[in-house]
Amino acid sequence: MKVSASKENHLKAIFHLQQEQGIVTTNALAAALRTRPASVTDMLKKLKEQKLLIYERYKGFKLSAEGKKAAVQVIRKHRLWEYFLVKKLQFGWEEVHEIAEELEHISSKKLIDRLDSFLDHPDTDPHGDPIPDSQGRFHTRRQICLAELPLNKEVQVSGISSQTAEMLEVLQYNHIRLGTRLEIRKKFPFDGSLELKVRNRPPVTISAQVAKNVLVKDDEPISEKR
Amino acid sequence: MKVSASKENHLKAIFHLQQEQGIVTTNALAAALRTRPASVTDMLKKLKEQKLLIYERYKGFKLSAEGKKAAVQVIRKHRLWEYFLVKKLQFGWEEVHEIAEELEHISSKKLIDRLDSFLDHPDTDPHGDPIPDSQGRFHTRRQICLAELPLNKEVQVSGISSQTAEMLEVLQYNHIRLGTRLEIRKKFPFDGSLELKVRNRPPVTISAQVAKNVLVKDDEPISEKR
DNA sequence: TTTTATTTTTAGATTTGTCTAAATTTATTT
DNA sequence: AAATAAATTTAGACAAATCTAAAAATAAAA
Numbered sequence: 001m002k003v004s005a006s007k008e009n010h011l012k013a014i015f016h017l018q019q020e021q022g023i024v025t026t027n028a029l030a031a032a033l034r035t036r037p038a039s040v041t042d043m044l045k046k047l048k049e050q051k052l053l054i055y056e057r058y059k060g061f062k063l064s065a066e067g068k069k070a071a072v073q074v075i076r077k078h079r080l081w082e083y084f085l086v087k088k089l090q091f092g093w094e095e096v097h098e099i100a101e102e103l104e105h106i107s108s109k110k111l112i113d114r115l116d117s118f119l120d121h122p123d124t125d126p127h128g129d130p131i132p133d134s135q136g137r138f139h140t141r142r143q144i145c146l147a148e149l150p151l152n153k154e155v156q157v158s159g160i161s162s163q164t165a166e167m168l169e170v171l172q173y174n175h176i177r178l179g180t181r182l183e184i185r186k187k188f189p190f191d192g193s194l195e196l197k198v199r200n201r202p203p204v205t206i207s208a209q210v211a212k213n214v215l216v217k218d219d220e221p222i223s224e225k226r
Numbered sequence: 227m228k229v230s231a232s233k234e235n236h237l238k239a240i241f242h243l244q245q246e247q248g249i250v251t252t253n254a255l256a257a258a259l260r261t262r263p264a265s266v267t268d269m270l271k272k273l274k275e276q277k278l279l280i281y282e283r284y285k286g287f288k289l290s291a292e293g294k295k296a297a298v299q300v301i302r303k304h305r306l307w308e309y310f311l312v313k314k315l316q317f318g319w320e321e322v323h324e325i326a327e328e329l330e331h332i333s334s335k336k337l338i339d340r341l342d343s344f345l346d347h348p349d350t351d352p353h354g355d356p357i358p359d360s361q362g363r364f365h366t367r368r369q370i371c372l373a374e375l376p377l378n379k380e381v382q383v384s385g386i387s388s389q390t391a392e393m394l395e396v397l398q399y400n401h402i403r404l405g406t407r408l409e410i411r412k413k414f415p416f417d418g419s420l421e422l423k424v425r426n427r428p429p430v431t432i433s434a435q436v437a438k439n440v441l442v443k444d445d446e447p448i449s450e451k452r
Numbered sequence: 453t454t455t456t457a458t459t460t461t462t463a464g465a466t467t468t469g470t471c472t473a474a475a476t477t478t479a480t481t482t
Numbered sequence: 483a484a485a486t487a488a489a490t491t492t493a494g495a496c497a498a499a500t501c502t503a504a505a506a507a508t509a510a511a512a
Binding site: 004006035036038039042046057058 | 468469470471472473476477478
């Protein structure tokens with residue numbers, strides 16, 4: 001069962017959008033791939049044909065278990081190559097993405113497993129994104145600051161970068177500490193402030209200032225999501 | 227000026243046939259690429275279009291200076307990747323060719339130059355073939371045994387693998403020693419014996435036995451051939 | 453030098469991935 | 483609920499790389 005480079009790109013983009021936005025639309029996918037909605041529809045049909053995608057016309061789509069597996073393998077290759085480029089070939093982390101976009105389509109499974117060993121099984125790439133293992137399992141989750149989190153995605157607080165007493169006071173007041181599960185309910189573009197929903201509590205609002213200093217991680221390992 | 231993977235494969239195959247056979251034909255190229263003569267003709271026209279090939283219909287073809295340069299760069303990439311796979315990823319030399327066939331089409335020039343540095347500028351790949359530098363110059367020539375040399379290709383004797391007195395006697399008798407320039411004029415399939423032409427001397431015949439123990443190299447660096 | 457064989461090229465199809473423009477379906481407003 | 487807007491899909495076209503079958507050019511043989 002052969003999957004072309006273009007198909008791999010579609011699978012990968014769907015996977016990412018699924019992670020970040022929960023829902024994936026034809027238009028969003030077209031935008032992400034810098035292609036046209038009509039082209040996306042064409043490809044969706046082909047991916048369905050290969051049982052990599054669950055798709056009904058006009059009714060939306062999502063990756064099948066097999067499609068997800070394929071997408072994760074492409075992501076694994078991409079991130080391992082990025083790590084290689086930065087750690088072994090002295091590239092800067094900003095310049096590796098484009099090269100890895102090509103390298104990720106090299107097909108040899110053995111190659112990528114050998115590369116993984118050669119690099120000592122790294123678990124995050126140079127941008128901080130987790131690298132799945134050869135079975136497609138993620139052992140780490142990405143840590144990002146609350147200000148960058150999308151809406152309605154539940155995460156767990158994993159760090160506080162500015163530990164001033166004043167900061168901690170605000171957090172304590174809002175019942176936010178390490179391990180707290182929360183999600184963003186609303187973003188106010190005017191000042192960047194956020195309305196948060198902490199589990200079992202009424203909504204609270206925090207400033208952009210505070211949001212920048214709270215680090216969060218995916219609530220559960222990605223591989224456990226079904 | 228973009229060159230697709232398929233075009234790069236054609237350029238590379240033409241280059242190799244040019245080296246080995248002197249002349250390249252549509253049929254030979256089709257065989258080398260495991261494709262059809264008609265497909266080759268189609269591609270020749272495209273390569274001519276891009277001025278990578280000098281071609282007149284029915285009259286044969288050869289690489290232009292620019293085409294040769296492009297071919298050499300692909301060969302450089304192929305061989306550096308092979309070296310990487312064997313030396314860093316512990317692959318056996320027999321299994322790297324196919325993987326390198328894919329890796330050679332990764333486009334980043336910077337990548338390949340960094341890889342070259344990382345590998346400490348090797349000058350021959352795991353099969354003994356020379357690796358051109360980033361300007362496309364070869365610093366080494368391949369050493370092969372006389373028994374494997376094609377007809378009518380002048381080479382220079384670069385080594386004798388079995389140094390018995392009896393062997394050396396035969397060679398001395400035929401005026402063959404290190405540095406001698408010679409070419410094969412005829413091969414006798416019956417016993418594998420060869421008729422050689424040594425510069426400024428009448429033709430001589432040697433046995434397969436002897437031919438197997440004489441090592442030769444291209445007479446001149448490949449990069450000097452025009 | 454004709455005839456025959458071989459090589460090479462053309463003509464026309466096919467596949468993959470993309471596009472534009474138009475049609476259809478679903479979603480949103482009024 | 484009808485009208486309008488937005489999203490999605492179809493229809494038809496195109497470029498790249500390949501193929502088969504037939505034609506044309508060149509080479510070899512009688």
